[in-house]
Amino acid sequence: MSEDDVLLGIALVVALATGCQILAGTLRVPALILLLPVGFAAGALTDVIHPDQLVGEDFSALVSLSVAVILYDAGLGLDLRNLTGQTRAIVGRLLLFGVGFTFFAVCAVGPALFGMSLRVAAMVGMILVVSGPTVVGPLLQYVRPTDKVRRLLIWEGTLTDPIGAILGAVVFHAVATTQRVDLGRGHQIGQFLISMAVGLAGGAVGFALLWLTLRVLRLGEALGTLAQLATVIAVSAGCDIVHDDTGLIAAIVTGMAAANMRGFDMPARRPFFETLVQLIIGLLFISISSSVTPASLTPVLLPTLVLVAILVLVVRPLVALAATWGKDMTRGERAFTGWMAPRGIVAASTAAAFAASLVELGLRGASKILPITFLVIVATVVLYALTATPVARRLGVVRPNRSRPLLVGGAPWAVALASALRSTGLDVQMWAGLDEERDRIKDAGIQLARGDLLATATSPTARLEGVDAVFLLTDDDDFNALASMLVEGNVEGPVYRVGPPHETHGVVAPYTGGAVLFGGSLVRHVLAARYEQGARFLVQPASRPLPPGHEPLFVVRDDGGLEPFDGTRAVVPRAGDLIVLLGPAPPGAEPTAGEAV
Numbered sequence: 001m002s003e004d005d006v007l008l009g010i011a012l013v014v015a016l017a018t019g020c021q022i023l024a025g026t027l028r029v030p031a032l033i034l035l036l037p038v039g040f041a042a043g044a045l046t047d048v049i050h051p052d053q054l055v056g057e058d059f060s061a062l063v064s065l066s067v068a069v070i071l072y073d074a075g076l077g078l079d080l081r082n083l084t085g086q087t088r089a090i091v092g093r094l095l096l097f098g099v100g101f102t103f104f105a106v107c108a109v110g111p112a113l114f115g116m117s118l119r120v121a122a123m124v125g126m127i128l129v130v131s132g133p134t135v136v137g138p139l140l141q142y143v144r145p146t147d148k149v150r151r152l153l154i155w156e157g158t159l160t161d162p163i164g165a166i167l168g169a170v171v172f173h174a175v176a177t178t179q180r181v182d183l184g185r186g187h188q189i190g191q192f193l194i195s196m197a198v199g200l201a202g203g204a205v206g207f208a209l210l211w212l213t214l215r216v217l218r219l220g221e222a223l224g225t226l227a228q229l230a231t232v233i234a235v236s237a238g239c240d241i242v243h244d245d246t247g248l249i250a251a252i253v254t255g256m257a258a259a260n261m262r263g264f265d266m267p268a269r270r271p272f273f274e275t276l277v278q279l280i281i282g283l284l285f286i287s288i289s290s291s292v293t294p295a296s297l298t299p300v301l302l303p304t305l306v307l308v309a310i311l312v313l314v315v316r317p318l319v320a321l322a323a324t325w326g327k328d329m330t331r332g333e334r335a336f337t338g339w340m341a342p343r344g345i346v347a348a349s350t351a352a353a354f355a356a357s358l359v360e361l362g363l364r365g366a367s368k369i370l371p372i373t374f375l376v377i378v379a380t381v382v383l384y385a386l387t388a389t390p391v392a393r394r395l396g397v398v399r400p401n402r403s404r405p406l407l408v409g410g411a412p413w414a415v416a417l418a419s420a421l422r423s424t425g426l427d428v429q430m431w432a433g434l435d436e437e438r439d440r441i442k443d444a445g446i447q448l449a450r451g452d453l454l455a456t457a458t459s460p461t462a463r464l465e466g467v468d469a470v471f472l473l474t475d476d477d478d479f480n481a482l483a484s485m486l487v488e489g490n491v492e493g494p495v496y497r498v499g500p501p502h503e504t505h506g507v508v509a510p511y512t513g514g515a516v517l518f519g520g521s522l523v524r525h526v527l528a529a530r531y532e533q534g535a536r537f538l539v540q541p542a543s544r545p546l547p548p549g550h551e552p553l554f555v556v557r558d559d560g561g562l563e564p565f566d567g568t569r570a571v572v573p574r575a576g577d578l579i580v581l582l583g584p585a586p587p588g589a590e591p592t593a594g595e596a597v
Helices: 005-028 032-045 055-077 085-114 118-127 133-143 149-178 186-216 221-242 247-260 271-290 294-324 331-337 345-360 366-395 412-423 435-443 453-458 478-486 524-532
Strands: 405-408 429-431 469-472 496-497 537-541 551-556 562-564 578-582
Touching: 005 032, 005 271, 005 537, 032 118, 032 133, 032 271, 055 133, 055 149, 055 221, 055 247, 055 345, 085 118, 085 149, 085 294, 085 366, 118 149, 118 345, 118 366, 133 149, 149 247, 149 331, 149 345, 149 435, 186 221, 186 247, 221 271, 294 331, 331 345, 331 366, 345 366, 405 412, 412 429, 412 435, 412 453, 412 524, 412 537, 412 551, 412 578, 435 551, 469 478, 478 496
Parallel strands: 405 429, 405 469, 469 496
Antiparallel strands: 537 578, 551 562, 551 578
């Protein structure tokens, strides 16, 4: 290829990867649904984006390092505090039965379906055991299943990738060096244990380097991100040099250690790194899918659809049933777990890495490995993307669309406001630090958040789950202001604080931006004083006229959305909505200092 062709190819790959993800975000569909067919179509129309032309024989090494970065980022999102008791047991079973059942099922039907040798079928079976966070995560974002199901599937998808990659390498060496599939030899078991040991050692080295750069040297966001990227690539490459395909284990162990080690403040939101991972995912899928030719797909199309039907309708439900048997899960949760096993980037990268070597060895059917893998990825991603949401709704495992606000504070007026919001059907939680306030919340029948919830919310290392709006209503204005800055970005939704008194001389509150509830008139001490004087919160349909002397605080939409009146934008109630109002104090009540008469 000429220099101009290389430049054109690189530009086209980046443009297609970015454009597909932008379009997918606009259409609210997983990006993989667009990346795979677009890459395939582009590869059929032009040769300039083929990875063999752009990168050459080193493409598999580049893929391995790229996947290591993806798995490191996934490891940063794995909180071991959520992998306890029943969750740990089910995830372990999903990994064990998922790998075993899938491998043996493909070995059983592969030779008959595709006319391939048993050794090649074993290679395909081990390639297809992996799932991956790059596929499962986006799908679950659209489906919004219950926290229990989401946690199980995320853990399974993230952990099965490095395990599947290592087992794939073991099977590859077994089928490439023998005349039959022989995984029972002590040599192969020893190779697997050596791979795990090298990966764990690499993870320890990676964590030590991150501790040095981020904890000791305290690099800023830009240099810290570069340090993470360099550490993951260096450790992953080093492990792969020492022993094949151990870099993925090192990458995910490094991420998990950084996310769970005490005293290691890894931000929950990493905008640049997350952008980099998204770009890598797009580039990999465009590049790998462009290497699949239409001529290679035609002979395996119908047999692959049969294989997908077996994996989706037989193997996965059996895996879910065996993994959740005897565990505290509803029938719907079990069924949905059995309806979510898409294949992703690790399957594609493993197939791309091993297929060419097996073809060179002359193994019957080896040339079909990459087309089969490509079709399985496309079929499973499209199938689950189109059916996951209606299936989840039918099984009753979708989280309600209604807002789930967290109110922080336990003053009488704050508890009364929470009760008013709860009366609209919202799933309201409250958190308070003082025992008196916590008792007041319990007496009102409002769900009391666990004790460490606010610490989680304000920690830069964690995301707050199960909450989509936070309202800071404590009597400490400086606390509200600081907490609003810390919580923002750690919760999937808005963060508001009650306004401080206008004449306050607080350290932080008067000088901090951020969203303030109810505009500039209903500040904290005014709300407290009016409630103490007898003013009460009222909920009424938006279709009714506003009673005299009442001030609107919130609109609860007919679909459960919650919108506060903050004075910065127009909130227009519609038919079917509810309005939460603050009524006037009864006649004869004396105003408090600072309150308008």
